[in-house]
Amino acid sequence: MQDLWAKIEHSVKIERVSAASPHLTYPLILDAVGMRPPEDCGGPWGYAEKLEALGDPQHEYDEEALDTLGDDHDPNAQPDIPLIEARLEALAKKWAPRTRRKA
Template structure:
């Protein structure tokens, strides 16, 4: 699934699919999601359970948060690993460079601001809702 561009090996048009229809069509219980083509951030998403639609739960919402996202443009999984090592080790050859880039000598991958993330998801849901209204 993706956005077709007229190429030979185009993906199925994601603009016309829902997550439920996609997993029902192919019978998958998990799939890979490529977040950033340049840096290679690939996520495995596992469908644990689906539920019937419930009134009042039409919008996306944050169910659970585990771990902090890596900094944007850190250089993919390999760059993130080096970033974490360099930030934590004052003797690492890139420590000062990456502290300057990040802006802080402290980075805890377990430090999560769930309330802020929840607000961001709610704002995104509101934006999607405004955009998807049908004009009459």
């Protein structure tokens, strides 16, 4: 669950609108860049500070950053697209219109 007070913003660019394809499920992912911040990291500003701390062992929040992010955290790693697709597929099934049964 995202911290509602963190005010994280996402940019969505609509490049074109096309007719729906019967062979695809919606929503779908077209592309993703970079990893999301972990939960409870202090929002975008806290995350940026923790990344800065990871790069400087003398930083006052170095230990906290290691505890929160881990020493193997790579903010430039590519997202797990198959995992995202699987989660979107589950949402598509959950949101799919259902036919009513006759009583």
